[in-house]
Amino acid sequence: MLASQIISDARRELLEYSAQLFWSDAELLRLLNRAETDYVNRTRILEDKAIMTLEQGRSDYPLPSNWISARLIMMKKVDSTGKTHWCRIYPTNLEKVAQEHPDFIDETVDHQGQPGVYHIWGNNIVFTPTPDDLSENEVYLFYKSKPIPIVNPSTDSLNVDETLAEGLLAYMLWKAWSKEKEIDLAEEQKSIYISYVGEGRRWVKKKSGDQRYKIDLDSPTPFFRHSSYNF
Numbered sequence: 001m002l003a004s005q006i007i008s009d010a011r012r013e014l015l016e017y018s019a020q021l022f023w024s025d026a027e028l029l030r031l032l033n034r035a036e037t038d039y040v041n042r043t044r045i046l047e048d049k050a051i052m053t054l055e056q057g058r059s060d061y062p063l064p065s066n067w068i069s070a071r072l073i074m075m076k077k078v079d080s081t082g083k084t085h086w087c088r089i090y091p092t093n094l095e096k097v098a099q100e101h102p103d104f105i106d107e108t109v110d111h112q113g114q115p116g117v118y119h120i121w122g123n124n125i126v127f128t129p130t131p132d133d134l135s136e137n138e139v140y141l142f143y144k145s146k147p148i149p150i151v152n153p154s155t156d157s158l159n160v161d162e163t164l165a166e167g168l169l170a171y172m173l174w175k176a177w178s179k180e181k182e183i184d185l186a187e188e189q190k191s192i193y194i195s196y197v198g199e200g201r202r203w204v205k206k207k208s209g210d211q212r213y214k215i216d217l218d219s220p221t222p223f224f225r226h227s228s229y230n231f
Contacts, residue, residue, distance in 0.1 A: 043200035076137035167196025
């Protein structure tokens with residue numbers, strides 16, 4: 001759905017029919033971008049991926065600019081035979097790293113190795129231990145992402161699925177009616193928006209409709225077998 005469509009819908013709801021418009025295109029576009037930012041932050045509905053390459057002696061790397069939170073971090077590791085394999089890097093936090101690796105700040109050769117954990121500090125991802133010469137490999141980042149700002153409503157599409165567009169419209173009307181001091185109308189649209197936040201969270205969960213839930217076991221061994229797989 002083009003952004004211009006939802007802006008037009010907002011105008012109709014705000015009774016903007018005359019040539020002298022109270023709401024400018026720029027202000028409605030600003031509300032739409034605010035709506036997407038708030039909605040994505042609440043639902044974590046957008047996903048992205050990126051690749052970075054580790055360097056020996058360097059433990060911290062800048063996160064992608066549209067990063068919100070990690071979903072899965074995979075790294076190529078070298079085994080004892082010299083072969084590389086994709087392995088999961090697990091999350092931790094600064095306090096735990098300081099307890100388990102008191103010298104994690106030391107990036108010299110004696111404290112280097114193949115990273116096993118990562119933590120987020122500021123806008124950087126920090127790997128522990130500091131990568132050694134065998135760790136100059138790719139790291140694959142799966143993460144929840146921010147929306148891309150809409151610049152030209154006539155050509156730019158919404159970032160969220162169009163089935164959830166009514167939620168963005170409700171946010172815009174909530175803020176617009178609040179500015180016009182129409183408190184009852186604003187509260188009505190706020191309630192609609194919050195309900196769409198819940199709908200968005202369910203939408204994310206149900207994207208993989210055949211997924212098993214409530215299996216609290218972290219294992220690389222699958223719970224199913226298929227003739228096309230070689231185990």
